[in-house]
Amino acid sequence: MAVNVVESKEWYLAGYAADGVPTTDHLTLRSVPLSLSLDSIPDAHVAVQLLFISVDPYLRTRMSGQEDGLYFPQFSLNQVITAFGVGRVMRSKDEKYSEGDIVLNAFFPVAEYCVVPSSVLIRKIDPEAGIPLPEYLSCLGVPGFAAWVGIEVLGEAKPGSNAFISAAAGGVGMVAGQLAKLKGCRVIGSTGSDAKVRLIKEEFGYDDAFNYNKEVDFDATLSKYFPNGIDIYLENVGSKMLEAVLNHVNPHARIPVCGMISQYNQIWTEREGVRNLLNIVGKEVRMEGFLVGSYLDRFADFTVEMEGYLKQGKISSKIKIYEGIQSFAESLGSLFSSSNFGKVVIEVNKPR
Amino acid sequence: MAVNVVESKEWYLAGYAADGVPTTDHLTLRSVPLSLSLDSIPDAHVAVQLLFISVDPYLRTRMSGQEDGLYFPQFSLNQVITAFGVGRVMRSKDEKYSEGDIVLNAFFPVAEYCVVPSSVLIRKIDPEAGIPLPEYLSCLGVPGFAAWVGIEVLGEAKPGSNAFISAAAGGVGMVAGQLAKLKGCRVIGSTGSDAKVRLIKEEFGYDDAFNYNKEVDFDATLSKYFPNGIDIYLENVGSKMLEAVLNHVNPHARIPVCGMISQYNQIWTEREGVRNLLNIVGKEVRMEGFLVGSYLDRFADFTVEMEGYLKQGKISSKIKIYEGIQSFAESLGSLFSSSNFGKVVIEVNKPR
Ligand SMILES: NC(=O)c1ccc[n+]([C@@H]2O[C@H](COP(=O)([O-])OP(=O)(O)OC[C@H]3O[C@@H](n4cnc5c(N)ncnc54)[C@H](OP(=O)(O)O)[C@@H]3O)[C@@H](O)[C@H]2O)c1
Ligand SMILES: NC(=O)c1ccc[n+]([C@@H]2O[C@H](COP(=O)([O-])OP(=O)(O)OC[C@H]3O[C@@H](n4cnc5c(N)ncnc54)[C@H](OP(=O)(O)O)[C@@H]3O)[C@@H](O)[C@H]2O)c1
Numbered sequence: 001m002a003v004n005v006v007e008s009k010e011w012y013l014a015g016y017a018a019d020g021v022p023t024t025d026h027l028t029l030r031s032v033p034l035s036l037s038l039d040s041i042p043d044a045h046v047a048v049q050l051l052f053i054s055v056d057p058y059l060r061t062r063m064s065g066q067e068d069g070l071y072f073p074q075f076s077l078n079q080v081i082t083a084f085g086v087g088r089v090m091r092s093k094d095e096k097y098s099e100g101d102i103v104l105n106a107f108f109p110v111a112e113y114c115v116v117p118s119s120v121l122i123r124k125i126d127p128e129a130g131i132p133l134p135e136y137l138s139c140l141g142v143p144g145f146a147a148w149v150g151i152e153v154l155g156e157a158k159p160g161s162n163a164f165i166s167a168a169a170g171g172v173g174m175v176a177g178q179l180a181k182l183k184g185c186r187v188i189g190s191t192g193s194d195a196k197v198r199l200i201k202e203e204f205g206y207d208d209a210f211n212y213n214k215e216v217d218f219d220a221t222l223s224k225y226f227p228n229g230i231d232i233y234l235e236n237v238g239s240k241m242l243e244a245v246l247n248h249v250n251p252h253a254r255i256p257v258c259g260m261i262s263q264y265n266q267i268w269t270e271r272e273g274v275r276n277l278l279n280i281v282g283k284e285v286r287m288e289g290f291l292v293g294s295y296l297d298r299f300a301d302f303t304v305e306m307e308g309y310l311k312q313g314k315i316s317s318k319i320k321i322y323e324g325i326q327s328f329a330e331s332l333g334s335l336f337s338s339s340n341f342g343k344v345v346i347e348v349n350k351p352r
Numbered sequence: 353m354a355v356n357v358v359e360s361k362e363w364y365l366a367g368y369a370a371d372g373v374p375t376t377d378h379l380t381l382r383s384v385p386l387s388l389s390l391d392s393i394p395d396a397h398v399a400v401q402l403l404f405i406s407v408d409p410y411l412r413t414r415m416s417g418q419e420d421g422l423y424f425p426q427f428s429l430n431q432v433i434t435a436f437g438v439g440r441v442m443r444s445k446d447e448k449y450s451e452g453d454i455v456l457n458a459f460f461p462v463a464e465y466c467v468v469p470s471s472v473l474i475r476k477i478d479p480e481a482g483i484p485l486p487e488y489l490s491c492l493g494v495p496g497f498a499a500w501v502g503i504e505v506l507g508e509a510k511p512g513s514n515a516f517i518s519a520a521a522g523g524v525g526m527v528a529g530q531l532a533k534l535k536g537c538r539v540i541g542s543t544g545s546d547a548k549v550r551l552i553k554e555e556f557g558y559d560d561a562f563n564y565n566k567e568v569d570f571d572a573t574l575s576k577y578f579p580n581g582i583d584i585y586l587e588n589v590g591s592k593m594l595e596a597v598l599n600h601v602n603p604h605a606r607i608p609v610c611g612m613i614s615q616y617n618q619i620w621t622e623r624e625g626v627r628n629l630l631n632i633v634g635k636e637v638r639m640e641g642f643l644v645g646s647y648l649d650r651f652a653d654f655t656v657e658m659e660g661y662l663k664q665g666k667i668s669s670k671i672k673i674y675e676g677i678q679s680f681a682e683s684l685g686s687l688f689s690s691s692n693f694g695k696v697v698i699e700v701n702k703p704r
Contacts, residue, residue, distance in 0.1 A: 242629070252646075258633070260629065260630045268627055268630070272625060273626050275621065276620045277590065278420070278590065278612045280609050280619070280641035281422050281609050282641070285641050285642045286647060288632075289632035289635065290633070290636055290638070291633070294604075
């Protein structure tokens with residue numbers, strides 16, 4: 001007989017963290033009973049067992065309690081956190097979905113189980129496609145798509161372009177470097193540990209890479225790695241690295257601005273400013289921010305291209321999997337400590 | 353009988369000014385004899401009497417003795433300064449030019465007379481066109497073209513766009529505001545004195561304007577003038593004004609970066625940094641630097657459009673004329689003191 005009430009653990013926001021990395025002082029795990037009986041589920045809703053949850057830097061910016069520059073609304077106090085995820089339909093009150101369907105949603109509660117309107121589901125995943133489920137949160141998901149928009153659309157990567165990618169060993173960076181290589185660029189990455197430097201050179205085909213935590217003078221570092229200047233900088237970190245890059249850009253360089261993670265734990269007035277923006281004039285730089293949500297009309301093109309690369313083994317991926325919903329606070333913290341490798345995902349329940 | 357030797361006064365660079373406004377400590381006037389006899393003029397050269405010289409902010413950046421972000425080469429010590437100008441051909445060793453021709457050159461010596469290769473001349477001006485000669489250095493010259501590239505090409509001005517223009521009463525700003533109005537934008541300007549605020553509202557049709565020297569909190573000022581946010585910011589000044597703008601941009605705002613004059617008198621490491629660049633991501637801002645020299649393929653389109661506006665009285669222009677070559681240092685200094693109105697030009701010799 002099917003279970004009709006589950007205890008579902010979920011993370012809610014107990015307090016805002018104006019600065020610093022949010023911890024269990026701000027994020028709290030609670031257990032709530034959830035009825036899965038069909039008559040308790042409203043029409044056009046589904047009950048879902050969460051399988052994988054994507055742990056992304058922007059989540060932190062929704063916990064500051066202030067406008068932060070990314071403009072996702074703040075999470076409400078005492079409400080459950082939401083995140084991109086993959087789940088399995090357990091009960092359905094929508095004929096388009098059946099028990100067992102694997103579904104994607106950009107705003108799943110960070111919980112073990114949930115009941116959500118079927119309209120929020122992005123789509124079903126075909127488990128026969130042979131693609132591991134976490135990949136839909138990585139190469140085929142938001143980070144992969146962000147890398148594609150940054151490198152192919154805004155970066156205009158061309159054979160011979162000198163491309164620089166920061167946060168190069170993360171979800172976006174690992175894909176961005178490989179896409180730039182596939183386009184014929186010379187690709188250099190920066191990341192936060194020697195092990196990650198090795199990873200991106202050995203597994204992701206970066207031409208070279210450096211550990212920014214060991215460099216004392218980014219300007220000298222970039223002189224060394226970019227004797228011919230920088231044509232494309234995929235900006236993931238901001239601040240001092242951006243400033244150094246602006247002293248090494250070539251005429252008509254492109255800087256797709258994907259994120260600035262070094263700024264997420266600081267109130268904006270406390271952030272260190274960039275002093276050499278005048279280079280944008282002299283080098284006629286195009287610096288352009290983007291949110292993947294604005295490029296959904298290109299998502300199908302991206303998917304075809306990326307599935308092709310994955311099947312042909314042209315793009316490889318590394319996923320750091322945390323086990324169980326209780327790991328959410330720790331896994332979120334890992335985004336700010338250089339301790340993670342590749343894309344960070346939580347396995348909430350084992351897929352069957 | 354024609355004069356064969358003239359005494360020509362010219363300005364040369366006596367010393368670099370790493371910071372501050374260059375003065376006669378750095379710029380020196382000297383008198384040199386110049387032979388105008390035909391046999392002393394090399395083949396494919398012309399002797400020119402300077403009529404008007406354009407006094408532009410970028411000239412200052414060529415006197416710092418260091419890479420400054422605008423990337424025009426530094427002037428050499430003890431060499432004559434060069435600038436955009438209009439002159440009259442006195443002698444010609446090139447059959448394409450005759451005595452009396454009015455010619456334009458981007459790199460005339462800042463002098464009363466000169467002998468230059470005819471290949472450096474941009475073109476002849478038809479004096480019958482009925483356009484006052486200084487206008488070729490203003491609306492029809494570099495500032496007008498910069499305004500056009502900024503507003504029409506990169507700014508993508510559309511009816512209803514909220515446009516903000518800094519240094520709004522200067523050579524670029526006065527044209528930019530009028531072009532944006534012609535495209536149907538709501539246009540606000542900032543400038544450095546109350547008299548200039550009146551000028552741009554009354555003569556250049558700005559919807560409103562403010563004196564930035566009187567505002568204590570740019571953020572509050574922009575809230576007042578842009579209740580619906582900013583869609584286009586033509587960046588001419590940089591630093592604090594840019595930072596304030598980035599807190600008021602609408603999604604997909606464009607920031608054509610024409611210049612950052614507040615930075616030209618400072619070594620880059622001493623400049624105040626911009627702390628809220630993260631807004632570029634959240635608001636998906638496109639910030640793009642440009643140099644008019646890269647858009648010369650559009651110069652003909654621009655000229656047709658601008659001549660049309662001038663003839664129809666749709667664009668008006670204000671030119672601040674300094675008399676005589678000896679005024680160069682003072683006129684250059686005026687660019688940094690809010691004391692000038694409109695485009696700054698030196699009348700070197702009276703056109704006949
Ligand atoms: N615009 C969009 O639509 C979009 C979509 C997805 C992601 N993003 C952005 O893209 C960037 C990368 O995201 P991701 O998902 O790929 O995350 P990720 O790279 O997997 O994780 C973040 C990484 O950033 C690095 N980092 C943390 N703090 C840093 C600091 N102070 N300075 C330098 N590096 C730091 C860490 O790696 P190290 O070991 O290298 O330090 C960390 O692993 C983020 O800025 C994110 O906000 C934007
Ligand atoms: N990219 C290109 O190809 C190109 C071509 C031409 C010009 N430009 C740039 O466009 C800008 C305007 O040039 P323009 O020829 O039109 O010069 P301008 O505006 O006629 O003269 C400069 C004006 O800037 C203002 N200013 C000076 N110091 C300032 C400061 N610290 N903060 C704020 N405003 C200040 C002053 O007016 P206020 O009274 O308003 O203070 C001054 O009159 C400059 O940045 C210039 O470098 C770029």
